[in-house]
Amino acid sequence: MIRGMMGMKFLGNAILVYRNYSTYSSSYGVVQKAKSGNWYKGQNPKVSKPRIRWTDEQENVLEYVRGGFSVFITGSAGTGKTILLQHIIKTLQKTYGKSGVFVTASTGIAACAIHGQTLHSFAGIGNGVGDRQMLLDQVSNNKGAKRRWNKADVLVVDEISMVDADLFDTLEYIAKEVRESDEVWGGIQLIVSGDFFQLPPVSNEYSKRKEFAFEADCWDASFDRQVELTKIFRQSDERLIKLLQSIRRGNIDPEDLQLLKQACSASEPDPSVVRLYPRIADVNNVNEERMNALSEKKVIYEAFDGGVKPWKLTFVGLAQEKLVLCKGARVMLIRNLNVWRRLVNGATGTVTGFTKADNRISININPENLLPIVKFDSGPEMVIDPEEWYVTEGSKIVAWRKQMPLILAWAISIHKCQGMSLDQIHTDLSRAFGCGMVYVAISRVTSLDGLHLSGFCPLKVKASPKLAELELKEFLASDESESDDDENEDATEDQSDKKNKKRDKYLALPQSGDGSDEDGEDNDQDMEVTFNTGLEDISKRILEKKNREAETVLEAQLRKRREKKKAKKNKSKYSSEDETDIENTEEPDDFFVEEPSVKRSKKEKKQHEEDKEKEAEASRAELELLLTDDKGADTGVKGYNLKPKKAKGKKGKEVIDEEKIPTVDEDPRFSALFTKQNNGLEHFY
Numbered sequence: 001m002i003r004g005m006m007g008m009k010f011l012g013n014a015i016l017v018y019r020n021y022s023t024y025s026s027s028y029g030v031v032q033k034a035k036s037g038n039w040y041k042g043q044n045p046k047v048s049k050p051r052i053r054w055t056d057e058q059e060n061v062l063e064y065v066r067g068g069f070s071v072f073i074t075g076s077a078g079t080g081k082t083i084l085l086q087h088i089i090k091t092l093q094k095t096y097g098k099s100g101v102f103v104t105a106s107t108g109i110a111a112c113a114i115h116g117q118t119l120h121s122f123a124g125i126g127n128g129v130g131d132r133q134m135l136l137d138q139v140s141n142n143k144g145a146k147r148r149w150n151k152a153d154v155l156v157v158d159e160i161s162m163v164d165a166d167l168f169d170t171l172e173y174i175a176k177e178v179r180e181s182d183e184v185w186g187g188i189q190l191i192v193s194g195d196f197f198q199l200p201p202v203s204n205e206y207s208k209r210k211e212f213a214f215e216a217d218c219w220d221a222s223f224d225r226q227v228e229l230t231k232i233f234r235q236s237d238e239r240l241i242k243l244l245q246s247i248r249r250g251n252i253d254p255e256d257l258q259l260l261k262q263a264c265s266a267s268e269p270d271p272s273v274v275r276l277y278p279r280i281a282d283v284n285n286v287n288e289e290r291m292n293a294l295s296e297k298k299v300i301y302e303a304f305d306g307g308v309k310p311w312k313l314t315f316v317g318l319a320q321e322k323l324v325l326c327k328g329a330r331v332m333l334i335r336n337l338n339v340w341r342r343l344v345n346g347a348t349g350t351v352t353g354f355t356k357a358d359n360r361i362s363i364n365i366n367p368e369n370l371l372p373i374v375k376f377d378s379g380p381e382m383v384i385d386p387e388e389w390y391v392t393e394g395s396k397i398v399a400w401r402k403q404m405p406l407i408l409a410w411a412i413s414i415h416k417c418q419g420m421s422l423d424q425i426h427t428d429l430s431r432a433f434g435c436g437m438v439y440v441a442i443s444r445v446t447s448l449d450g451l452h453l454s455g456f457c458p459l460k461v462k463a464s465p466k467l468a469e470l471e472l473k474e475f476l477a478s479d480e481s482e483s484d485d486d487e488n489e490d491a492t493e494d495q496s497d498k499k500n501k502k503r504d505k506y507l508a509l510p511q512s513g514d515g516s517d518e519d520g521e522d523n524d525q526d527m528e529v530t531f532n533t534g535l536e537d538i539s540k541r542i543l544e545k546k547n548r549e550a551e552t553v554l555e556a557q558l559r560k561r562r563e564k565k566k567a568k569k570n571k572s573k574y575s576s577e578d579e580t581d582i583e584n585t586e587e588p589d590d591f592f593v594e595e596p597s598v599k600r601s602k603k604e605k606k607q608h609e610e611d612k613e614k615e616a617e618a619s620r621a622e623l624e625l626l627l628t629d630d631k632g633a634d635t636g637v638k639g640y641n642l643k644p645k646k647a648k649g650k651k652g653k654e655v656i657d658e659e660k661i662p663t664v665d666e667d668p669r670f671s672a673l674f675t676k677q678n679n680g681l682e683h684f685y
């Protein structure tokens with residue numbers, strides 16, 4: 001039996017490495033006469049699609065979403081928030097149609113993972129600078145933005161940790177005003193996901209008192225359910241899980257330190273291991289240096305963009321405008337190509353050459369029509385085809401980009417790696433700044449063996465003291481002990497009707513809790529995993545106390561009103577909050593990079609304050625860079641002209657009207673967006 005299986009495995013590998021082209025190479029490392037752009041095409045045995053078995057916690061979330069509830073999903077890195085969100089989006093789209101579900105994330109990279117747009121771009125608030133009245137005016141003057149707000153049945157927001165409290169409150173205000181509704185968020189169902197212990201919002205002078213979205217005045221009232229996922233999937237080693245939990249909270253104990261010491265190997269790890277840096281400048285330097293050190297001819301891929309909104313201005317993703325590759329370049333996949341073969345987002349490999357495509361598949365990104373061949377660290381070697389990325393607004397595709405699904409991967413920034421799973425990392429944290437950064441970096445790795453550290457200092461492990469409060473609030477949000485009162489008689493029948501209809505629609509949904517989709521295009525996974533973790537306390541309490549069946553529409557309405565009142569009362573709660581970062585009192589260890597002594601003279605204190613301000617400035621700049629385009633472009637997108645008009649030029653072509661933009665459903669060219677196998681899974685792990 002075992003021999004049989006080994007035989008199968010050998011056959012599989014043999015098929016995998018079979019090269020359907022002749023073997024002479026040119027100076028580019030180009031392999032000529034390729035018959036197929038990709039070895040898997042037509043040669044790989046069909047693999048039955050593995051499925052995910054949702055845990056009880058994840059099932060609960062699905063249930064709440066189907067029940068029409070607004071839900072906040074949180075949990076440590078690797079607990080399956082993103083993958084669950086992807087499934088939720090599909091479920092919601094089946095209910096409301098794609099045009100009623102707006103999918104957003106705080107950053108372009110995160111938005112790309114769920115086929116959405118940035119929250120700023122959805123909202124029509126440009127770069128979000130201005131008071132709420134100014135921003136409301138901006139939205140009111142933007143026909144497209146108003147239409148989006150009015151059409152939205154559901155708003156999905158991923159990576160909420162990077163959305164600040166003011167923005168959250170402002171958007172809730174805009175929603176109510178634009179939709180002319182007194183309901184929280186103007187009656188939009190809100191599905192929000194993120195981990196506040198990961199990267200925080202870009203801090204600004206106004207965010208001293210309120211920083212995180214959970215501090216927003218409307219936060220508690222915005223959600224019917226707040227659920228924490230507790231089963232960690234990315235790592236299985238208990239020691240690593242404990243270490244990560246300590247780092248997440250900003251408290252490392254001697255045992256954790258010992259593990260970190262081991263990871264600080266004095267000798268340089270294998271140069272093929274991806275390096276993670278806090279700052280983009282270091283990333284670029286390393287990639288450039290390594291690339292220049294290779295004396296191979298360079299092959300350039302220029303992105304081919306389309307759509308009514310310029311890609312660069314509307315969106316930022318990992319797909320690069322200009323990608324330079326050569327034989328020997330270390331690369332990372334930024335798309336899931338074959339989950340079963342572990343060729344997923346974050347998979348690393350080395351370019352071994354290039355092949356001329358047998359069709360014109362890459363001609364518009366590389367005039368020589370060359371396709372790179374990558375030998376992945378996990379074993380397979382394959383020809384990489386170009387991929388397409390889409391930015392959607394509801395059901396409309398407003399921008400798309402064609403590019404190779406690769407980035408240079410000798411080094412990447414910690415901001416860019418948020419969401420990835422990596423088998424091995426080498427991270428230099430000497431320039432880490434702000435809270436959550438060390439946690440984001442280290443929580444990417446799947447095993448302790450794969451962790452290599454340098455420039456580590458325990459004082460860099462920081463979590464905002466405000467997060468202790470968050471936990472309390474999560475529990476409070478699930479506490480239904482308060483008595484009912486009749487203060488909400490003004491709940492109009494109209495609103496109840498609307499909610500009723502919404503709920504009926506949901507209840508009509510098939511209760512597919514196994515993660516399978518009717519259309520069979522669900523998430524591929526590299527294995528079938530069947531976990532039955534049992535409910536964690538918090539989920540139990542939520543379930544027991546909030547029986548969806550028992551809560552009528554009117555009760556829901558009343559509860560929301562109560563929560564709103566409560567939120568108002570809480571308003572003053574944070575004004576006296578201590579702003580200082582937690583200071584780790586661990587004795588400095590020779591093994592780690594030393595930080596300056598915590599005890600400071602007045603002069604030193606002043607200098608320290610100045611340094612902190614500089615660091616905050618750097619942090620802001622770095623994060624703004626992330627929130628905008630790779631080159632800092634995504635500021636002030638003013639929308640586009642919706643009126644058809646004659647463009648300049650002899651033929652006087654009509655400029656496209658937004659209403660004429662083909663929808664995903666009607667245009668077969670875009671159908672791949674929702675039918676391609678890897679789309680359900682496309683996120684950065």
Ligand SMILES: Nc1ncnc2c1ncn2[C@@H]1O[C@H](COP(=O)(O)OP(=O)(O)OP(=O)(O)O)[C@@H](O)[C@H]1O
Binds near residue numbers: 418419
């Ligand atoms: N129910 C499940 N069964 C098996 N694997 C799962 C399950 N849920 C999630 N996973 C796997 O766990 C890994 C991490 O999932 P995911 O990236 O969604 O986590 P996350 O919470 O979004 O992490 P991060 O906060 O770091 O972005 C993925 O490989 C995913 O396939």
